[in-house]
Amino acid sequence: MATTSGPLQRAQTRLAYWLVAPATLLILLIYVLPIIVVFAASLTDYTLVSDYYEFVGLDNYRKMATDAQFGNALHNTFVFALLFLPAAFVVSLVLAIAIQERKRFRSILEIVYFLPVTSTLAAMALVWSALLDSRQGIVNGIVTSLGFAPLNFLGSEDLVLISLAAISLWSIIGFNMVLFLAGLTAIPTNLYEAAAIDGADHPIDKFLKVTWPMLGPTAMFVAITTSITAFKLFDTVAIITRGGPDKASEVYLYLAFLEGFEYFNMGYSSALSLVFILLILLFALVQAVFVDRRVHY
Amino acid sequence: MPRSDHQAPRPNRQAAPTAVCRPSCPGLREIIMAKLSLNKIGKSFGKTVVLKDISLDIEDGEFVSLVGQSGCGKSTLLRIIAGLEAPDSGDILIDGVRVNDTAPKHRNIAMVFQDYALYPHMSVAENMAMPLIMARLPLHARLPLARRLSPAHRRHKPGIQRDVAEVARKLHIEHLLDRRPAQLSGGQRQRVALGRALVRDPKIFLMDEPLSNLDAKLRMQVRREICELHASSGLTFVYVTHDQIEAMTMSDRVALMHGGSILQIGAPNALYSDPDNVDVARFIGSPEINILPGVIENGALRAGDISVPVRLAPGCKIRSGAVQIGLRPEHLVLEKVPELAYPARIGTGIPLAFRKHTIEDLGAEVLVHGRLAGHPDHEVRIRAQKSDAYGAGGTLASAKDWEVRINPAHILLFDATGSRLPTEPANSDREAEPAAMRRGLRQQAGLA
Structure with missing residues (x-):
């Protein structure tokens, strides 16, 4: 800091440290310390039901490599993300573009699509589970009235992840759409006018030459936050399917929850959580490094 | 317009600035015109x-x-x-x-x-x-x-x-x-x-x-x-x-x-010199034109105590009534300072008494702000050569009361709605400067 170290400078430096101390302390307490504790726990065989524990080194991490449940959860999470991510991104972008060009109903449509975001997903999960019920659900009522056989949306191993993806989609579209709308509004209109004079007045050209590149930073933000949402899928699984049928919807965080709070394997659960954090960090990092350079000018 | 192929040589516009021919469709020559x-x-x-x-x-x-x-x-x-x-x-x-x-x-x-x-x-x-x-x-x-x-x-x-x-x-x-x-x-x-x-x-x-x-x-x-x-x-x-x-x-x-x-x-x-409208006269020209109120009656333009014969063109709609007088800042020529008996130039045109407020130095020239006698509510700007405004040894800068002249041919007249009133050019400067007016001016200068 200061190259000259007079009494005044030293007093100022001391004051600066005092001023940042509360925030630093809070960050350490709330974020850093828990991670350290989780890491320490992941090196033990600590269980919730016993005070006795032993240091087991990296055994918990080694266990993952051979644990079929871990592989299954990882697989389910990625399948879910593959179903959910493109739809959550593309549908909200298309909606945002469509709504932005409306003059009259724009605010009404914005509110309608944003409503699910304001609701509590845990409560809505119950509603969805009623709607998608294989026997009394309204959705199946519509399916059968159209002449198809009823579908077991939440009870079939093939359909359950699709159904969960649809529910998550419903809950996030409004949020992503509002983000995209903000990005679209920030694009200067005279760029579109310049494009029209330059000959780029076809909707595809307008999108490719102006909208998409100018939306870059927003799109990256949406992509990262939506990916994290996909990976941390938990509440609908916990409330509607409890990982079923036959572990077909047992996703990563639900497995970590089961291991920790149902089977009481806190050590293993901690290891799972830590790996989860690292995965997300890695994912965001890759996106940031590869995409960031291309979206900011 | 069908675009010529990019391989076609670009027309040399410098050679033919208005109508350029270049090959387009075979057998057709297209003239680039743009009216x-x-x-x-x-x-x-x-x-x-x-x-x-x-x-x-x-x-x-x-x-x-x-x-x-x-x-x-x-x-x-x-x-x-x-x-x-x-x-x-x-x-x-x-x-x-x-x-x-x-x-x-x-x-x-x-x-x-x-x-x-x-x-x-x-x-x-x-x-x-x-x-x-x-x-x-x-x-x-x-x-x-x-x-x-x-x-x-x-x-x-x-x-x-x-x-x-x-x-x-x-x-x-x-x-x-x-x-x-x-x-x-x-x-x-x-x-x-x-x-x-x-x-x-x-x-x-x-x-x-x-x-x-x-x-x-x-x-x-x-x-x-x-x-x-x-x-x-x-x-x-x-x-x-x-x-x-x-x-x-x-x-x-x-x-x-x-x-x-x-x-x-x-x-x-x-x-600039022949505006149709007082808004045009105001917008074009920097510093802005001076606009003063006046009245036309009996073939004379009266402003304050000064009156100038004016010949409205035959097509002019009004023959008398309230008018707006436009004076470009550079058309008000510094004539002399009565108290110093300083003759800047042997001028022609109508003499007007002017009380100086401030001088803005623009480098090569100066912008003098002040008021004409008989128009205490209207600030008037005069654009003058630096040497004229400061006089020999800067003596002029201290003097407050100046005399400026305007050639009647330079006066722009507008009616109350702002439309230009066309005037016929005056025959001679002498005619535009009768002795009676000079007397009126002296009196005002004394009052100012």
């Missing part, structure tokens, strides 16, 4: 009327400025010409063809925006290539991945690059081609915007306040460059500005707009 006609253009936004039946003819190769205060409709008119805005009524004709329903890209116009509207995610070269890519490549050859497979993309790419490089060389921005707009200075961005407009070989060049984001020094330089560009390209230019100096110095003709109408259109000097 722009606006016929009773009207436009409203909601209840606000922005343009009221604007009619305007712009000849091929002409440089016309639309000038006026903000909100006068000049930008809207330009946007209507460009096709970015549709008029509510009236026709836009380019070379006699109605283009109201023609998309901007098919009007063969180029536009430079006030803040340049460069694509921030593209390099300078890509920005400039944009109009060419759009005009020469089919849609599939413009798509991000498909274009790599497209033969059209391969075939046209060298031509596009060559044309961009040529325009870049002309504008001295070759070294900037790889940069992004964010890495450029204001003047460089301006040049890139010009380049992007030029590269497509337009018929008509539209500019919306292109200099307003530049600093004063750069503005002068770019102003000259645009004039040179106009001269060398021979294109039709329509230039929107709020700066009357820009309009006066650059244009062949100036159209002064006010409240959605064109008040007057003409050569810059005509607007």
